[in-house]
Amino acid sequence: MPVEAKSISLHDLSYAALDQLLTDDGVRAVHTRAIWQALHRKGVQDLAETSLNLSPPLQRWIAGLQGYSLDQLGIREDIKSTDGLTRKWLLSLEDGQTIETVRMAYKGRNTACLSSQVGCAMGCVFCATGQMGFIRHLRPGEIIAQALHVQRELKEAGSEAGLRNLVMMGMGEPLHNYDSVMAALETLTDPRGLNITPSRVSVSTVGVVPGILRMAKEQRPYSLAVSLHGSTNEERAELIPVSQRWPLSELIAACRQYGDETGKKIFFAWTLISESNDSPDHAQRLAALLEGIDAHVNLIPLNPTTGFEGKTSQDFTVNTFHKILRDAGIPTTIRQRRGIDVAAGCGQLKAPRLAKAP
Numbered sequence: 001m002p003v004e005a006k007s008i009s010l011h012d013l014s015y016a017a018l019d020q021l022l023t024d025d026g027v028r029a030v031h032t033r034a035i036w037q038a039l040h041r042k043g044v045q046d047l048a049e050t051s052l053n054l055s056p057p058l059q060r061w062i063a064g065l066q067g068y069s070l071d072q073l074g075i076r077e078d079i080k081s082t083d084g085l086t087r088k089w090l091l092s093l094e095d096g097q098t099i100e101t102v103r104m105a106y107k108g109r110n111t112a113c114l115s116s117q118v119g120c121a122m123g124c125v126f127c128a129t130g131q132m133g134f135i136r137h138l139r140p141g142e143i144i145a146q147a148l149h150v151q152r153e154l155k156e157a158g159s160e161a162g163l164r165n166l167v168m169m170g171m172g173e174p175l176h177n178y179d180s181v182m183a184a185l186e187t188l189t190d191p192r193g194l195n196i197t198p199s200r201v202s203v204s205t206v207g208v209v210p211g212i213l214r215m216a217k218e219q220r221p222y223s224l225a226v227s228l229h230g231s232t233n234e235e236r237a238e239l240i241p242v243s244q245r246w247p248l249s250e251l252i253a254a255c256r257q258y259g260d261e262t263g264k265k266i267f268f269a270w271t272l273i274s275e276s277n278d279s280p281d282h283a284q285r286l287a288a289l290l291e292g293i294d295a296h297v298n299l300i301p302l303n304p305t306t307g308f309e310g311k312t313s314q315d316f317t318v319n320t321f322h323k324i325l326r327d328a329g330i331p332t333t334i335r336q337r338r339g340i341d342v343a344a345g346c347g348q349l350k351a352p353r354l355a356k357a358p
Contacts, residue, residue: 009071014183165200233248
């Protein structure tokens with residue numbers, strides 16, 4: 001469960017819940033939008049800021065507000081990659097735990113990679129977050145606050161390109177913290193707030209089957225990214241222990257059902273590890289596994305972590321793997337490596353942890 005805040009965070013509230021709070025306090029609902037935009041479009045960290053020019057009823061409401069707060073993340077570290085396009089922050093939470101958030105710049109746009117948990121329970125052997133173990137879930141407000149932090153940093157830097165894309169690919173397994181993640185994304189994509197286009201949001205999972213099926217049933221508008229990394233269950237279980245709970249056959253069946261019910265393409269991630277899962281046979285088995293699924297495969301050369309001895313595949317091996325999938329008719333991309341020098345790449349996020357969750 002997420003840790004309970006000392007007070008209720010306004011960032012945790014949906015628009016309807018905020019509207020109800022104001023109404024219960026005798027403030028007309030017409031004022032809700034102004035507070036919502038201050039929180040989620042302007043990203044203010046203090047509702048008492050005079051520059052907001054809020055109406056007198058709202059000023060009086062804020063002055064008398066008790067038991068509520070805003071999620072504010074402390075900056076422990078601010079690290080810029082030598083690539084000039086990637087920036088990573090180690091951010092502290094109210095209870096002293098820390099998470100990492102990454103901003104990646106591209107031509108005309110920026111992408112924020114958000115964390116959904118402190119640590120992770122999935123235990124993927126090549127992932128630094130998995131190596132640190134699970135501590136706790138993040139609340140919706142703690143997820144939202146990461147995106148607002150990136151947006152503020154872009155504004156302060158005078159960036160002409162704003163925050164356009166969100167990827168739930170930071171620390172943690174998003175579908176293990178389903179309710180908080182979906183609540184946060186509903187707020188972040190709300191046109192009255194930060195207004196991120198839902199189709200530009202990606203939710204990544206290592207194969208939490210109930211979460212995939214729930215996304216399909218609820219017709220969530222976000223892209224689904226599924227990490228495979230193995231073409232047989234035995235192969236996959238060596239890298240992703242959760243395969244023992246949700247076998248590969250069950251995962252692929254869930255992906256087929258998701259595609260049938262939503263009509264959406266699924267993005268599959270495959271981390272290439274030298275002499276482990278990068279042979280032509282692996283590529284051919286992967287192509288057979290995905291037959292009939294509207295799929296796009298992202299090939300990710302392994303990023304180094306201190307807790308895993310595997311090696312990155314050679315360029316020739318990566319290119320051969322890529323060609324086999326393309327020849328099989330599967331759209332495939334070799335993911336651009338970004339921020340590796342500051343451990344901001346896929347699978348590299350990790351943060352100091354307290355001895356135990358509070």
